[in-house]
Amino acid sequence: xxxxxxxxxxxxxxxxxxxxAMKQINPDVCAAYPITxxxxxxEEFSSYVADGKVDTEFITVESEHSAMSACIGASAAxxxxxxxxxxxxxxxxxxxxxxxxxxxxxxxLTDVNRALxxxxxxxxxxxDSMGARDSGWIQIYSETVQEAYDNLFQAVxxxxxxxxxxxxxxxxxxxxxxxxxxxxSLIVDDDIKQFIGEYKAQHPLLDTDHPVTYGAMTxxxxxxxxxxxxxxxIARAKDVVSEIGKxxxxxxxxxxxxxxxxxxDDAEAAIVILSSAAGTTKVAVDELRKAGKKVGILRPRLxxxxxxxxxxxxxxxxxxxAVLDRADSMSGFGGPLxxxxxxxxxxxxxxxxxxxxxxxxxxxxxxxxxAVQVFDELLGIFKTGKIExxxxxxxx
Amino acid sequence: xxxxxxxxxxxxxFSGGHRLCSGCGIPPIVxxxxxxxxxxxxxxxxxxxxxxxxxxxxxxxxxIPWIHSAFENAAATISxxxxxxxxxxxxxxxxxxxxIKFIAFGGDGGTYDIGLQALSGALERGHNFLYLCxxxxxxxxxxxxxxxxxxxxAATTTSPAGDIIPGKRETRKDLTRIVVxxxxxxxxxxSPHNWADLSKxxxxxxxxxxxxxxxxxxxxxxxxxxxxxxxxxxxxxAVDTCYWVLYEVESGVLKxxxxxxxxxxxxxxxxxxxxxxxxxxxxxxxxxxxxxKSIDAEWERLLGLDGKFV
Numbered sequence: 087x088x089x090x091x092x093x094x095x096x097x098x099x100x101x102x103x104x105x106x107a108m109k110q111i112n113p114d115v116c117a118a119y120p121i122t123x124x125x126x127x128x129e130e131f132s133s134y135v136a137d138g139k140v141d142t143e144f145i146t147v148e149s150e151h152s153a154m155s156a157c158i159g160a161s162a163a164x165x166x167x168x169x170x171x172x173x174x175x176x177x178x179x180x181x182x183x184x185x186x187x188x189x190x191x192x193x194x195l196t197d198v199n200r201a202l203x204x205x206x207x208x209x210x211x212x213x214d215s216m217g218a219r220d221s222g223w224i225q226i227y228s229e230t231v232q233e234a235y236d237n238l239f240q241a242v243x244x245x246x247x248x249x250x251x252x253x254x255x256x257x258x259x260x261x262x263x264x265x266x267x268x269x270x271s272l273i274v275d276d277d278i279k280q281f282i283g284e285y286k287a288q289h290p291l292l293d294t295d296h297p298v299t300y301g302a303m304t305x306x307x308x309x310x311x312x313x314x315x316x317x318x319x320i321a322r323a324k325d326v327v328s329e330i331g332k333x334x335x336x337x338x339x340x341x342x343x344x345x346x347x348x349x350x351d352d353a354e355a356a357i358v359i360l361s362s363a364a365g366t367t368k369v370a371v372d373e374l375r376k377a378g379k380k381v382g383i384l385r386p387r388l389x390x391x392x393x394x395x396x397x398x399x400x401x402x403x404x405x406x407x408a409v410l411d412r413a414d415s416m417s418g419f420g421g422p423l424x425x426x427x428x429x430x431x432x433x434x435x436x437x438x439x440x441x442x443x444x445x446x447x448x449x450x451x452x453x454x455x456x457a458v459q460v461f462d463e464l465l466g467i468f469k470t471g472k473i474e475x476x477x478x479x480x481x482x
Numbered sequence: 483x484x485x486x487x488x489x490x491x492x493x494x495x496f497s498g499g500h501r502l503c504s505g506c507g508i509p510p511i512v513x514x515x516x517x518x519x520x521x522x523x524x525x526x527x528x529x530x531x532x533x534x535x536x537x538x539x540x541x542x543x544x545x546i547p548w549i550h551s552a553f554e555n556a557a558a559t560i561s562x563x564x565x566x567x568x569x570x571x572x573x574x575x576x577x578x579x580x581x582i583k584f585i586a587f588g589g590d591g592g593t594y595d596i597g598l599q600a601l602s603g604a605l606e607r608g609h610n611f612l613y614l615c616x617x618x619x620x621x622x623x624x625x626x627x628x629x630x631x632x633x634x635x636a637a638t639t640t641s642p643a644g645d646i647i648p649g650k651r652e653t654r655k656d657l658t659r660i661v662v663x664x665x666x667x668x669x670x671x672x673s674p675h676n677w678a679d680l681s682k683x684x685x686x687x688x689x690x691x692x693x694x695x696x697x698x699x700x701x702x703x704x705x706x707x708x709x710x711x712x713x714x715x716x717x718x719x720a721v722d723t724c725y726w727v728l729y730e731v732e733s734g735v736l737k738x739x740x741x742x743x744x745x746x747x748x749x750x751x752x753x754x755x756x757x758x759x760x761x762x763x764x765x766x767x768x769x770x771x772x773x774x775k776s777i778d779a780e781w782e783r784l785l786g787l788d789g790k791f792v
Contacts, residue, residue, distance in 0.1 A: 114569040117562060143569040145561055148603030152558035155600065158551050159526065159562025165569055167562075185551050291547040292567055294522035294582060301550035302537035 164290025187222030192245030209449020353382030505710025507700030528592030707756030
């Protein structure tokens with residue numbers, strides 16, 4: 087599609103912005119399969135291929151399992167590789183996600199977050215990417231179209247950083263972000279090229295003069311050492327994400343960190359929430375602040391590796407926290423984000439009270455009034471020191 | 483076509499010291515095919531005997547770039563590698579005159595069954611690669627479970643010859659025919675006992691324009707309950723009984739490459755393998771007859787197509 091910029095801004099949906107970012111990255115290989123709501127990424131990228139705007143080789147695979155398998159093959163061959171998917175597609179890739187990270191292949195995947203079946207539902211929640219949270223992929227959650235666009239370039243750098251060499255998943259909310267048009271600033275092609283640089287794989291299969299074996303069988307005498315190295319690599323990614331977020335800010339004026347803190351410094355009550363719903367929550371915070379209530383938001387941007395020390399530091403002075411999960415871990419101790427946050431706070435001398443709220447599953451609207459209600463509850467907890475309901479569903 | 487002398491002078495790309503069983507059909511097949519490739523080759527292998535037996539870390543039997551990623555996706559994995567090669571060629575990252583060949587190896591479980599979708603997709607997309615299925619007729623790596631390739635009547639650990647059910651009740655899937663239906667330029671069945679036929683077919687397959695497919699019978703002493711020293715003979719008898727027909731489909735034309743002077747009864751093959759022991763008992767004559775009939779029918783079908791456009 088033709089993209090026209092007006093005063094440095096352009097109106098794009100999240101999917102178009104991702105496809106456009108992929109065009110600017112111009113990877114060697116892209117392998118993808120259509121699935122709502124990420125389909126437009128694949129469609130628009132196909133147009134860029136068909137019109138010669140990129141010279142990427144695009145593989146129209148017959149399933150998401152094969153999409154990730156082809157990405158693994160291409161990445162091991164030495165190529166810069168990208169793909170996009172949602173929901174069942176990510177679930178079908180699940181087996182291969184672990185193999186991509188275990189082989190330390192810097193593949194970049196956009197996950198347009200969508201609920202998992204059953205019942206079938208095409209709308210947003212985070213159950214797909216949360217299901218992959220222990221797959222060894224770096225996970226970055228985007229609040230806006232602009233952030234999703236910016237995150238994709240940073241993802242390439244993070245993945246290919248020699249201290250890391252791991253796949254990265256950039257998440258944005260299905261329909262809410264993927265299909266909403268937002269005015270964003272695009273970066274010019276040459277600057278992107280300079281920022282991401284050339285990728286040179288260390289041990290590509292296509293270097294036939296130096297044959298290597300990928301995917302050997304390991305037994306109990308070596309497997310755990312491989313996993314420990316992988317675990318250390320993803321832990322190292324935290325600082326790399328910070329460094330690259332700063333560098334991005336220096337170059338393009340939009341700096342990104344591990345998390346976003348919104349009016350959190352003096353907050354007595356805070357909501358911790360991922361992605362687009364943080365935007366809605368910000369409106370609630372602004373309203374409540376006008377009424378003199380000290381409320382704020384912590385929006386983790388990086389979920390894997392989980393920056394637990396930084397998060398504990400950010401929440402240490404808050405008295406009551408609600409962690410809002412757009413996914414349920416089905417009788418785990420709260421939602422997946424709650425689980426991490428509450429654990430991160432355990433080492434604090436003065437721990438805030440923390441509650442779990444599951445919201446917005448399958449695209450259920452999360453409104454300003456829902457956030458206000460949660461804040462009211464938190465302020466009650468702050469006042470009485472007592473939690474009435476530790477875990478519950480909201481937006482029902 | 484390379485002579486045996488020429489083949490013998492080429493580099494051994496599949497080293498000894500691997501852990502495949504004595505009498506296994508896979509190593510001679512792989513060695514011969516890699517010799518026939520005669521030049522840079524990159525391979526992938528589906529999870530299975532070949533993968534497990536050749537790459538127990540930190541050892542590898544592969545003197546070529548090689549990857550294993552999972553069970554059902556050898557064709558998808560090689561699609562990615564071959565596509566990266568084309569991307570690099572286009573971008574000048576690989577010299578234009580450098581030709582690399584691509585091979586995906588899979589057993590019958592990884593090809594007939596769990597990998598069929600990925601295989602079909604890769605064939606339809608037209609990637610330039612050879613898919614080689616070593617067909618030993620069951621999930622041998624996990625301990626001889628029945629697959630879509632297991633012959634009718636065979637006893638496996640999931641289709642045992644019991645008191646009531648005498649082994650596998652279903653006729654095997656005709657994968658070669660399914661692959662032929664993809665209208666790719668070269669498809670063939672081969673056997674390790676006939677090295678000349680196998681290496682010629684490997685050469686043709688690797689020179690084909692687009693995807694090619696070889697289905698190679700691979701004796702398995704462990705799963706066939708046969709004598710390791712008789713493996714190559716067992717492959718030969720499979721061909722002489724017309725259980726495994728050596729034929730090829732080149733640019734759509736079917737050609738039977740070997741017609742036994744005297745077609746042996748299937749019992750000749752069955753008696754070499756204890757997995758069929760029960761079939762040779764008088765009470766299972768009906769099953770034996772059924773197997774013989776299906777082999778005869780397939781042989782007649784192929785004879786009728788010999789030299790014709792299919």
